Amino acid sequence: MKKILDQLPSNNIVDAWRCIAIAEDKIKEFQQKYPKHKKELYNSFKSLCPNNILDGKLNLYESHCDEILQRVIDGEDIDCATNAELCVIFSEMSLKSPINESYSRAYEYCFNKVFGEN
Numbered sequence: 001m002k003k004i005l006d007q008l009p010s011n012n013i014v015d016a017w018r019c020i021a022i023a024e025d026k027i028k029e030f031q032q033k034y035p036k037h038k039k040e041l042y043n044s045f046k047s048l049c050p051n052n053i054l055d056g057k058l059n060l061y062e063s064h065c066d067e068i069l070q071r072v073i074d075g076e077d078i079d080c081a082t083n084a085e086l087c088v089i090f091s092e093m094s095l096k097s098p099i100n101e102s103y104s105r106a107y108e109y110c111f112n113k114v115f116g117e118n
Helices: 002-007 012-033 035-043 058-074 083-096 101-115
Strands: none
Touching: 012 035, 012 058, 035 058, 058 083, 058 101, 083 101
């Protein structure tokens, strides 16, 4: 399915199907990694629905899924914003007005969590 979706132009419907495919792949990946949590991971699909913060940002959506699924495994709150969501928020904030050093550090922290430290 992923091969077919990758050939289609981006639009809301195609992106929704891409998110479904990513979420399913991530759940399978985590189920293999954590077989004792197979049922909780299976039931977490609804929690992986992208919100409008991540609309059209499929590269960030994968990281978002990873973080949510890890929270499911760790028994942590899945309702808090993920680092991927915070990256989008910080980015959009910085385009509207300069951000101070504290926000800049928080943005850098989230960015490194999502994209890895260089």
